[in-house]
Amino acid sequence: MSSNYIFVSAGMLKKKKKHQEKHVYLNYAILGLATNLKKFKNNVIVYQGDLFNPEDLIKLLVERYKEKDNNILISIPSFFAVSWGLEFINLLRINLKCKIIIGGRWVLSDKTWALKTFVNADTIINGQVEGILTKVLESDKEIQKSKYIDAPVVLKSELFDRFDYTLLYDYEKILPSIEVSRGCGMGCGFCADKNVAATNLKSPFKIIDEIIDISKLYNDRKLHFYFEASIFNPKDKWINEFYELYINHNLKNKWRCETRADINLKEENIKLLALSGLKVIDLGLESASILQLKRMKKTNNPQRYLEKAQKFIRLCSKYDIWVKINILLYPGETEETLNETIKFLESNQNYFKGLSVYPTIIYGSDKYAVNFLREIEQYGASSLNGTIESNGITKLNLSEQINFDKSKQLSINIAKKFMSFNDYFELKSFSYFPRNYTYDNFIEHIYKIEERHLPFSLDT
Ligand code: B12
Numbered sequence: 178m179s180s181n182y183i184f185v186s187a188g189m190l191k192k193k194k195k196h197q198e199k200h201v202y203l204n205y206a207i208l209g210l211a212t213n214l215k216k217f218k219n220n221v222i223v224y225q226g227d228l229f230n231p232e233d234l235i236k237l238l239v240e241r242y243k244e245k246d247n248n249i250l251i252s253i254p255s256f257f258a259v260s261w262g263l264e265f266i267n268l269l270r271i272n273l274k275c276k277i278i279i280g281g282r283w284v285l286s287d288k289t290w291a292l293k294t295f296v297n298a299d300t301i302i303n304g305q306v307e308g309i310l311t312k313v314l315e316s317d318k319e320i321q322k323s324k325y326i327d328a329p330v331v332l333k334s335e336l337f338d339r340f341d342y343t344l345l346y347d348y349e350k351i352l353p354s355i356e357v358s359r360g361c362g363m364g365c366g367f368c369a370d371k372n373v374a375a376t377n378l379k380s381p382f383k384i385i386d387e388i389i390d391i392s393k394l395y396n397d398r399k400l401h402f403y404f405e406a407s408i409f410n411p412k413d414k415w416i417n418e419f420y421e422l423y424i425n426h427n428l429k430n431k432w433r434c435e436t437r438a439d440i441n442l443k444e445e446n447i448k449l450l451a452l453s454g455l456k457v458i459d460l461g462l463e464s465a466s467i468l469q470l471k472r473m474k475k476t477n478n479p480q481r482y483l484e485k486a487q488k489f490i491r492l493c494s495k496y497d498i499w500v501k502i503n504i505l506l507y508p509g510e511t512e513e514t515l516n517e518t519i520k521f522l523e524s525n526q527n528y529f530k531g532l533s534v535y536p537t538i539i540y541g542s543d544k545y546a547v548n549f550l551r552e553i554e555q556y557g558a559s560s561l562n563g564t565i566e567s568n569g570i571t572k573l574n575l576s577e578q579i580n581f582d583k584s585k586q587l588s589i590n591i592a593k594k595f596m597s598f599n600d601y602f603e604l605k606s607f608s609y610f611p612r613n614y615t616y617d618n619f620i621e622h623i624y625k626i627e628e629r630h631l632p633f634s635l636d637t
């Protein structure tokens with residue numbers, strides 16, 4: 178009997194915010210791993226946990242895979258997904274005969290914590306696993322040898338060549354991603370990718386080929402894509418090649434990506450990218466306070482950073498690229514530093530489409546988390562409960578002036594001030610709502626939520 182390889186991305190039991198309940202975040206990491214494995218194995222399938230609660234997914238798996246030889250490969254993409262993962266694993270143990278393997282480097286790098294937390298898993302694999310997963314799955318000995326396996330550290334990550342969306346259950350509901358680069362290494366103090374070197378961008382030829390194939394599969398010439406990269410930073414040659422291929426193939430697809438606010442793109446290049454389908458940029462501005470930008474280690478020259486950011490935002494608007502600005506309320510934040518950010522947003526408000534505002538959280542409970550807490554205590558911040566939390570999610574009082582509750586309320590208020598109901602809907606439906614989710618569904622959902630929890634104004 179041939180084995181099944183069932184990949185599951187852990188969802189979130191309670192979405193971070195009520196208005197996010199309908200979001201689906203494609204965990205392209207396991208789709209990439211599944212696509213690789215499919216070259217060697219027959220029965221490979223991927224389930225996106227966001228679409229299910231653990232009980233419903235278990236029911237589906239039992240119906241389909243009872244009495245078979247099952248390997249369940251669970252991805253834990255963030256600490257917010259741990260409780261979903263644990264509940265799912267416990268139910269699996271009761272309901273299905275299977276081997277359980279879990280992975281996800283942003284959560285499992287602390288061996289002691291991972292072993293203590295995921296006692297019911299057979300094997301935990303930490304790190305980037307492309308190089309070892311097939312071998313581990315092929316050898317039972319490998320799985321039995323150790324409950325915790327550290328994948329060899331890769332000095333430079335390699336990108337997934339492509340994703341086979343036919344392996345993804347209910348793929349038609351989910352906006353497709355293309356991995357275009359991995360890692361960053363720009364050193365921002367709060368970021369998990371600060372020391373992970375960036376790969377080169379995937380070649381325009383390969384990306385265009387993926388766009389064409391996936392659009393055919395979805396039967397939609399106007400299909401949107403998320404170009405996944407911690408920092409999308411193309412050079413002149415890449416932009417010119419991509420533009421030529423996009424035009425020559427007469428493509429109609431639009432795409433979205435994420436980058437830094439001081440990215441060095443000339444006007445001509447922004448124009449070419451817009452003509453090549455770039456429609457939305459998630460822009461990691463984080464703050465417009467000189468002091469906060471320095472504390473974040475975002476830049477050595479905050480003044481110059483803000484000048485570049487302003488120029489970039491305005492040029493994007495000129496070429497009809499929607500900018501969604503990300504703001505991070507950082508340790509040491511006060512009314513004064515926040516006002517600098519608000520002023521910047523006010524003077525640019527006609528040029529960006531929306532914003533996401535979040536207070537800083539410390540992830541993990543290892544020595545890095547402890548050291549980070551020590552560092553930010555110098556700015557007047559403290560952890561909400563006086564300690565690093567063992568669930569890996571430590572909330573913060575940012576300063577004496579701005580405690581945790583106030584930081585949450587300020588985040589919502591700032592977003593409300595600059596984002597309308599329609600802008601929010603358009604940004605989210607571009608990529609995060611299920612593809613069959615309509616404007617009417619949205620209205621029905623949000624009218625059940627108290628207005629004070631919504632990060633947008635009810636003006637259209
Ligand atoms: C792209 C990205 C996303 C994408 C895609 C995620 C993905 N994994 O495919 C999307 C938009 C879906 C996403 C969502 C979220 N993200 Co995110 N995301 C990132 C980002 C920018 C890059 C991640 C990356 O490198 N992906 C590339 C893939 C290939 O790498 P990978 O996921 O690590 O997968 C490798 C290994 O981990 C391993 N692996 C993964 N799964 C499995 C499973 C098995 C069985 C095995 C064996 C191995 C294995 O193998 C893979 C290949 O080597 C990072 C870091 C950053 N700079 O900000 C944040 C980051 C990972 N995200 C973060 C957060 C908080 C979130 C959200 C909660 C955000 C939200 N608004 O709610 C959600 C989480 C949803 C959930 N269910 O938990 C945090 C996580 C912090 C933490 N430690 O908990 C990070 C670190 C950013 C930060 N704030 O610092 N994210």
Ligand code: SF4
Nearest residue numbers: 361364365368371407
């Ligand atoms: S530029 Fe973005 S991805 Fe890179 S280290 Fe800074 S926050 Fe992280």
